[in-house]
Amino acid sequence: MVYRRSAAAEQRRDRIREDVLRAARTIVARAGIDGLSMAAVAAEAGVAVGSLYRHFAGRGELIAAVVERTCRRELDVLRDIAAGPEAAVPRLETAVATFTRRALDSGRVASAVICEPTSKEPELLRRRIRAEMATILGGLVADGIVEGALPAQDAMLTGTALVGAVSEAIVDRLAAGGAATTDETLPAQVATMAVRLAGGPR
Amino acid sequence: MVYRRSAAAEQRRDRIREDVLRAARTIVARAGIDGLSMAAVAAEAGVAVGSLYRHFAGRGELIAAVVERTCRRELDVLRDIAAGPEAAVPRLETAVATFTRRALDSGRVASAVICEPTSKEPELLRRRIRAEMATILGGLVADGIVEGALPAQDAMLTGTALVGAVSEAIVDRLAAGGAATTDETLPAQVATMAVRLAGGPR
DNA sequence: TCAAGGGGTGAACCGTGGTTCACTGCTTGC
DNA sequence: GCAAGCAGTGAACCACGGTTCACCCCTTGA
Numbered sequence: 354m355v356y357r358r359s360a361a362a363e364q365r366r367d368r369i370r371e372d373v374l375r376a377a378r379t380i381v382a383r384a385g386i387d388g389l390s391m392a393a394v395a396a397e398a399g400v401a402v403g404s405l406y407r408h409f410a411g412r413g414e415l416i417a418a419v420v421e422r423t424c425r426r427e428l429d430v431l432r433d434i435a436a437g438p439e440a441a442v443p444r445l446e447t448a449v450a451t452f453t454r455r456a457l458d459s460g461r462v463a464s465a466v467i468c469e470p471t472s473k474e475p476e477l478l479r480r481r482i483r484a485e486m487a488t489i490l491g492g493l494v495a496d497g498i499v500e501g502a503l504p505a506q507d508a509m510l511t512g513t514a515l516v517g518a519v520s521e522a523i524v525d526r527l528a529a530g531g532a533a534t535t536d537e538t539l540p541a542q543v544a545t546m547a548v549r550l551a552g553g554p555r
Numbered sequence: 556m557v558y559r560r561s562a563a564a565e566q567r568r569d570r571i572r573e574d575v576l577r578a579a580r581t582i583v584a585r586a587g588i589d590g591l592s593m594a595a596v597a598a599e600a601g602v603a604v605g606s607l608y609r610h611f612a613g614r615g616e617l618i619a620a621v622v623e624r625t626c627r628r629e630l631d632v633l634r635d636i637a638a639g640p641e642a643a644v645p646r647l648e649t650a651v652a653t654f655t656r657r658a659l660d661s662g663r664v665a666s667a668v669i670c671e672p673t674s675k676e677p678e679l680l681r682r683r684i685r686a687e688m689a690t691i692l693g694g695l696v697a698d699g700i701v702e703g704a705l706p707a708q709d710a711m712l713t714g715t716a717l718v719g720a721v722s723e724a725i726v727d728r729l730a731a732g733g734a735a736t737t738d739e740t741l742p743a744q745v746a747t748m749a750v751r752l753a754g755g756p757r
Numbered sequence: 758t759c760a761a762g763g764g765g766t767g768a769a770c771c772g773t774g775g776t777t778c779a780c781t782g783c784t785t786g787c
Numbered sequence: 788g789c790a791a792g793c794a795g796t797g798a799a800c801c802a803c804g805g806t807t808c809a810c811c812c813c814t815t816g817a
Binding site: 359403406 | 803804805806807808814815816
């Protein structure tokens with residue numbers, strides 16, 4: 354063979370891939386997952402439409418990459434908190450408050466990916482993410498039941514309801530607020546509701 | 556003028572409109588709002604595509620009609636319960652349980668319209684419905700606070716969270732269950748969680 | 758310097774699905 | 788029976804957006 358990518362070429366290629374990914378995140382933050390069109394991403398990244406296909410097999414894969422990157426981080430944060438040493442209820446409270454704060458602070462990327470609705474195939478991705486989140490929160494509820502701090506209940510169902518309650522509160526705030534998103538008390542309020550929802554002490 | 560619709564013609568016209576509306580509901584139940592294509596509705600109703608436009612200005616108006624009809628009934632039911640004579644907490648419990656049961660029983664129409672995500676312009680409609688629902692439930696929470704049965708809180712925020720929690724539980728169940736949707740206990744479980752979420756007695 | 762081939766380009770292509778419109782048949786009112 | 792015109796029809800039209808591909812430039816390795 355006569356052509357093999359040098360380290361420099363590799364770096365250049367990676368750089369463009371990153372640019373595209375960043376552009377895609379920007380578009381998602383601005384218009385939601387449904388608003389991600391290949392033309393818009395290309396324009397935002399300053400490359401040609403065709404170039405996108407040198408790095409991603411298609412729109413679906415590009416979306417998957419954005420979702421993957423955004424959610425892995427958020428879910429990791431949740432898992433870290435869930436694995437903490439305190440009792441289940443404070444861990445649940447911290448998890449929900451932290452998730453809410455991060456969603457509000459992320460410039461809509463996290464909320465657009467995790468909380469806001471999309472259509473069709475991207476929706477399946479989103480459903481998977483939400484299920485994972487429900488599993489983490491449901492696990493905390495199960496812990497709380499074992500500890501005797503929470504009443505007996507279907508922990509996974511509660512986890513699902515928690516995801517819905519938290520998402521709706523975030524989406525509603527972002528939809529209504531616009532710029533006035535900087536409500537410092539929202540994470541605490543949502544966390545309080547989450548603990549109550551699980552049956553925790555007042 | 557030489558042509559004016561007779562009563563019989565009027566009736567025939569209304570009948571077709573009803574057929575189209577019923578077909579549209581069937582399609583929505585089967586494929587969600589996003590799956591409502593004019594061709595599918597026409598086929599289901601047994602009329603030509605062009606005929607749809609004799610009764611509805613376009614896809615948007617057809618969807619609006621389906622949403623309108625489906626939601627008015629559900630919201631009326633909620634409002635009736637909310638206006639009942641009992642204390643706020645039992646009313647909240649009944650409202651949520653009833654809504655959940657009806658959503659599960661409606662052959663997916665209600666849940667598809669109210670709970671499940673859609674894209675773009677239909678989403679605005681859905682958001683309005685959810686906001687109305689949040690207002691009703693939030694009102695019950697506010698009542699509960701006045702009665703002293705619920706702790707002080709942002710009642711509207713709680714209403715929003717309630718909508719999210721209930722919706723997510725329903726969607727999750729319908730997505731997972733398929734045929735095994737006949738879980739008799741779900742409405743009660745969801746209602747219990749709703750009361751806890753609002754801070755009600757265990 | 759030169760052959761080989763990967764990367765960028767963007768106009769063209771294509772599938773999807775909402776909307777239109779010329780035509781037909783039937784009802785209405787005389 | 789007859790003129791008028793509304794309702795039904797469905798093929799054609801059009802907009803939109805994802806995907807492709809022929810082309811060119813540039814880097815690579817000799």
